[in-house]
Amino acid sequence: MRFAAEYRDGTIGRAIARRLADVVDPDRLYKLMEICGGHTHTIYKYGIGSLLPANVELVHGPGCPVCVIPMGRVADAIAIARQPGVILTCFGDLLRVPGSDGTLLDARAAGADVRIAYSPLDALRIARENPRAEVVFFAIGFETTAPSTALTLLRARAEATSNFSCFCNHVTIGPPLRALLDSPDVFLDGFVGPGHVATVVGSAPFEFIPAEHGKGVVIAGFEPIDVLQAVLMLLEQLRSGRCEVEIQYVRAVTAAGNQRALEVMDTVFALRPQFEWRGLGFIPDSALRLADEFAEFDAELRFGVPGVRIEDPKACQCGEVLRGSIKPWECKVFGTACTPERPIGTCMVAAEGACAAYFNYGRLAAGARAPEAVG
């Protein structure tokens, strides 16, 4: 947590880049998946790609909670927002995710009361300040964010805020990784693990990856040095024939995680038997709903939602991008029919979506990719 400056030091970064060049086998190709939207952001923001050896490739996996929301759930949220007296609150990136009939931003332009919340507590405050409105929080995020929603619901119950409810779309990190590793068209050599999810869940939930699939995982922080160190640790595992879960982000991550957070999540949420992930299909036990004891705060029970499954547009290849099978620029509609201003799929909507990140930063990473470090 401290010393962010030293974790952004370019001299240290270039020194690690030189060690990477020493550690790789020049005759093989390495494909490492980084799962987390924050890592995608760091990689592009700091040009990490240009510091890696030419035969080391970073692939973006399904760790962006906005990217994986299927259109049907967005349509449900829009249906809730359109109901009279409702204030729908959500995180900013969600405003532009396309449902079947436009986005939440379009719904707002047409008169729905849709507001941005910077945290679920924000949404609860809006409920307190608008006692005659029904305030609904469109909750998304992995286990990093779920505890925040859980505490907010505990507080809502303690304060008897009856005009507050939650449209819960929290997802868990383990099952999509399992689904990904079980699919045939994935060729990966290791994973850069999600540092803040692991702060909550610990490193233990990732043990199945080396144990059952023979791939290493290094759980990384979010500064550029963190990501470079994690890549180095993965390459060193591969060189020495090891395969294990390691923690690079020791400043924040322990094997056991945050027990209190896990307990609070256990109290407030229950696992859905299955949940649809954009591009990955239905995955069992991969998402959370409100536990029965919190049913009074469940927006899906309070409001009628269509609950319709909406097919992704035929042209959309988000699924393949999320699985790491293709790079963003290999999608047929990338940069033509699908751009940040007119996104077809959510990989282009979210700031950390693989396609959005590549559209905005990729030209430089591509142009500058070289074995020696930049500068």
Place this chain on the structure above:
Amino acid sequence: MSAGGEQAALERIDRARRRPRAFRDTHITTAHGAGGKATHELIERLLVPVLGGGEQLAALADAAVLGVGGTSVAMTTDSFVVRPLRFPGGSIGELAVNGTVNDLAMVGAAPLALTLSLVLEEGLETEALRQEIAAAAAAAKSAGIEIVAGDTKVVGRDAADGMYICTTGIGILDPRAALSPAGARPGDRLLVSGPIAEHGVAVMLARGEFELGAAVCSDTRSLWPAVAALLDACPGGLRSLRDPTRGGVASALNELAQASGTAIVVQEELVPLAPAVGGACELLGIDPMYVACEGRLLAIVAAEEAGVALAALRSVEGGDEAAEIGAVEPDPAGIVLVQTAFGSRRVLDMLVGDPLPRIC
């Protein structure tokens, strides 16, 4: 899979960026007011063509310059819909005057006169109105501009969030000014007159939507003294001026890069940013390069004049943190790049969406 394939994709992105498109949105959204891509599409694809696409409009400068009986007169219009009306460091009345003066200043025109058109919400307290008019009067006096005409309308409750102010400003073009949004040339330097992002953050915090405590004041001020100082110091080497309001520094630089067909490279570490502003932006997950300023200018100057220009900016009140923050390169044309402290480069795109609605 192949480098050739990726190159083709990058070219597709380039074409996508440059491709002219018809305006297809069926409704106006807040993105259209944000000063970023949607705003530009609205202006370039709907407003300008329907208005006849004349040369003045199509230039998309901050003010139009008209020849009136041998004198070059600059003319501009602006509207102010900031919420809340008062915020640390300023208020809507002050913003209205300074914002109009600054549009004139950015084309090199000394402010002469402005009109004030008020749209008032039924139920607005008279004392609040009085305060704003007094603020406007004080700002006009300070900026050396006269408020010469106005209009007043009242609309029903909830229709104007207290008040909206619309202005028209005129100024006399300084004969030494040879400014154009397309003026940048490879080798030129980029200067900024002070720390960025203060206005937008101040307004967002004043809305009280975030339980953040930070002492941030709007930077609203007249930029004419700074422009006059630049015209005194290096008239021949002054290429372009832009005030980074809606859409922030990133959007303003993209406008200049696109108009001039050059690349503008910003040295991230050199951009002045107050710690409190940076901290608030980080907590909100907002990049300060996209947050509006209301009293800062970006200047593109010839390399050999950069030192003199910087001294001129620093000589003006409020300009002590002016800095040289980047340079103009020949390519990639029309693109803004950031040289990061980490030693890498990345693209700084124009704003898409609306991170901070109703800040000016």
Place this chain on the structure above:
Amino acid sequence: MHDACGHTGGCAICADDAIAMRVVETAPPLQGARCVTADGTAALVLLDLVDAEVGDQVLVHGGVAIARAAR
């Protein structure tokens, strides 16, 4: 680029960001405690998931401290 989240700044939630802050005042359960960033920006943070005292450094995501730095 994306509403309310600036462009490259991204959305703190979607990017799984967390910020280091220092505890200035504690608070009763489920009430926000005053914490500050290194730059001095203050915010109310729920400390219910960590054992934090005044002066401790915590990692904050979505208005909640999810970890505490070693003392």
